[in-house]
Amino acid sequence: MAKRLTQREHYDTLINQYDTWMFDCDGVLWRGDHLIDGALEALSILRERGKRIIFVTNNASKSRRSYKGKFDQLGVEARVEEIFGSAYASAVYISSVMKIPKDKKVYVIGMTGIEEELREEGVSFIGGTDPADNTLEPFSLANFTLDPDVSAVLCGLDVQINYTKLSKAFQYLTRNPGCQFLATNEDSTYPSADGLLPGAGAISAPLRFATEREPISIGKPAKTMLDCIQAKIHFDPKRTIMIGDRLNTDILFGHAGGLATLLVMTGITLEADITGPNASAIVPDYVTASIGDLRAVKP
Numbered sequence: 046m047a048k049r050l051t052q053r054e055h056y057d058t059l060i061n062q063y064d065t066w067m068f069d070c071d072g073v074l075w076r077g078d079h080l081i082d083g084a085l086e087a088l089s090i091l092r093e094r095g096k097r098i099i100f101v102t103n104n105a106s107k108s109r110r111s112y113k114g115k116f117d118q119l120g121v122e123a124r125v126e127e128i129f130g131s132a133y134a135s136a137v138y139i140s141s142v143m144k145i146p147k148d149k150k151v152y153v154i155g156m157t158g159i160e161e162e163l164r165e166e167g168v169s170f171i172g173g174t175d176p177a178d179n180t181l182e183p184f185s186l187a188n189f190t191l192d193p194d195v196s197a198v199l200c201g202l203d204v205q206i207n208y209t210k211l212s213k214a215f216q217y218l219t220r221n222p223g224c225q226f227l228a229t230n231e232d233s234t235y236p237s238a239d240g241l242l243p244g245a246g247a248i249s250a251p252l253r254f255a256t257e258r259e260p261i262s263i264g265k266p267a268k269t270m271l272d273c274i275q276a277k278i279h280f281d282p283k284r285t286i287m288i289g290d291r292l293n294t295d296i297l298f299g300h301a302g303g304l305a306t307l308l309v310m311t312g313i314t315l316e317a318d319i320t321g322p323n324a325s326a327i328v329p330d331y332v333t334a335s336i337g338d339l340r341a342v343k344p
């Protein structure tokens with residue numbers, strides 16, 4: 046049973062118990078470009094108390110560097126080294142785990158975040174934001190030349206998804222021998238400032254259906270995301286807490302990593318998801334209405 050946090054002493058105890066605080070972003074710190082009330086103060090309180098802050102987002106639309114820009118814009122203190130996105134984790138997976146040969150490339154369905162991180166890792170790619178693929182012209186297989194050097198398809202959130210991109214990815218996944226099928230993450234929905242929208246999982250779904258293949262998903266809850274963090278930052282899982290708004294990514298990620306977990310109700314998860322007859326089997330250690338509740342420790 047999750048412990049509901051409401052009192053000042055609850056938050057004080059929590060802060061004293063954990064040295065490393067891993068923050069999900071969408072639905073915890075912000076929705077779209079709107080900061081969640083009290084998020085800024087909560088982060089400042091933790092930094093004042095000497096806590097280590099790590100940001101762990103499944104949102105592959107931005108690279109760590111462009112996320113740093115968003116943090117700066119919103120007035121949130123953050124360093125690039127503290128930011129771990131699924132675009133970064135995917136690029137590291139392709140270069141260091143899959144060890145893609147230099148003469149091979151990735152076909153990308155996704156936004157600039159993926160492209161920037163693949164470039165950082167020295168991985169060649171096609172597709173992505175290429176205007177030739179961002180078209181509503183009907184796709185013609187007759188005019189399509191298969192690039193034999195494509196050895197992986199990487200699919201992430203893409204607000205300009207279209208039939209041409211799906212068709213090209215389908216060709217590579219079904220015609221290039223050994224072509225890997227990767228997804229940055231599989232979140233079904235995305236908590237924008239104005240409400241829920243289809244998530245990255247909804248972008249790769251047509252390809253899963255058409256190819257009857259399951260992608261390797263890199264982001265939370267997958268261990269690949271934790272490995273990516275542990276490769277850069279040493280932390281004691283027993284003194285680490287994961288804060289998230291989604292049960293089947295953030296909280297499951299925390300459980301898989303042996304971390305404590307705090308669920309906030311400012312994003313995806315609804316009360317009916319954690320209480321009552323349809324409550325999820327994924328149970329966080331703690332629940333609080335919003336990360337802004339940490340302000341209770343301030344006199």
Ligand SMILES: O=C(O)[C@H](O)[C@H](O)COP(=O)(O)O
Pocket residue numbers: 069070071072101102103104105202230232233234235236243244245246
């Ligand atoms: O569709 C997506 O990619 C997700 O909804 C979104 O990116 C989640 O980001 P996070 O909550 O992990 O920051």
Ligand SMILES: [Mg+2]
Pocket residue numbers: 069070071072073289290291312
């Ligand atoms: Mg979230």
